Amino acid sequence: MSGDVLAADVPADIQAGRREGSRGESRGAGFERTVPQELVHKTAAGEVLLTDAVRVRPGHFYLAVRTPDGHGLYHPDAAGRTDPTLFVEMLRQAAIYLSHRFYGVPLGHPFIFCGLDFDVPPPAPEDAHDGAVVLEVHCRETKERTPKRAAMSLRAQLLSSGGVRATGSVTWQAVDPARYTALRTRGAGGTPPPEAGTAVAVTPSGAKVMQPELVGREDAMDVVVAELAPPDGALAGERPGQDSGPGTALEPGDTWALHVDQSHPVFFDHPSDHVPGMLLLEAVRQASRAALGPAPAPLYEWTMSGGGVEFAAYCELTAPTWLVVRTSPGDDTADEVTLHVEAVQNGRSVASGTARWSAAPECGGSGVSRASGVTAASGVSGAVGAEEAGA
Secondary structure (H helix, E strand, O other), rough: OHHHHHHHHHHHHHHHHHHHHOOOOOOOOOOOOOHHHHHHHHOHHHHHEEEEEEEEEOEEEEEEEEEOOOOOOOOOOOOOOOHHHHHHHOOOOOOHHHHHHHHHOOOOOEEEEEEEEEOOOOOOOOOOOOEEEEEEEEEEOOOOOOOEEEEEEEEEEEOOOOEEEEEEEEEEEOOOOHHHHHHHHHHOOOOOOOOOOOOOOOOOOOEEEEEEEOOOOOOOOOOOOEEEOOOOOOOOOOOOOOOOOOOOOOOOOOEEEEEOOOOOOOOOOOOOOOOOHHHHHHHHHHHHHOOOOOOOOOOOOEEEEEEEHHHHEOHHHHHOOOOOOOOOOOOOOOOOOEEEEEEEOOOOEEEEEEEEEEEEEEOOOOOOOOOOOOOOOOOOOOOOOOOOEEO
């Protein structure tokens, strides 16, 4: 989408504001260069997705965003949908950027993401992935702001020349460093967490990182789930101890281990003292995809069309994390299914997510009638949320 097409998506008064802006200030949404990395808590300039923002009225914003070409982690799926994790990363960066630029949150305040949801419909036939899209955001403060804390939420839609590409929401808090340290220490049972950047990630003994094609990824370095080898003498349905498993009755194939690689250039673009929320979202995606198994018909692929995650506690880097997958009772069909994924650490839920999957023709594959024969996957309960400090 060119700058000319932007006028069809952003109201005319914003375009006028761009032309009439004072010297040195961009009052309208432009795509020329990205915003400063520190305003979206990114280290690598190539990971910054926002290029500009304009406030139409209190709480209503338009943000120019870019969809990076050839990104190793983000790419459209078989149906041509915008990558769900790319869209959520846009929301995450928008939340941080708006907080700093328009709501006075100091740069030194850590962010705590509480929950998110998203819906990514198939693209319109006339839509093209040309790298320039607009994020329309409605933002509100959910609690009275103080110098030590801001609590906010936003709802957004991703617009392009073909219409709405995605919709979603995010809730978060930003707190001062002292409050963050107190929250982290309390969440870790009174022990301060390891310093951000310390290499302490734990993968359970005997767990084998899954092949990328089994979790919908192309590169092995992007895989964040590992397959479990059953303990010697263990039978399906046995209840493992707290240190060895999630502490719930298991069924064959319904539980995976979280695999954390702190050298990953996207998930750990900057040091973190906990498992980042975006990595947990990716874990929900990959564990649910692994549970689905093969697509339900030849020349079809599973594509993720929606979902969400609620964060109940910090996911620590120092203990194993289990991903328990359950099917969702309800209106699932042969080619549309919703799965629930719960991240369990030290016997308690730290995050719970939902992933909605649809079967779509492979790129270049011939269409067939409604698919059939999906194998039932297993799955999890939901949770409620509140604490993933993220940047």
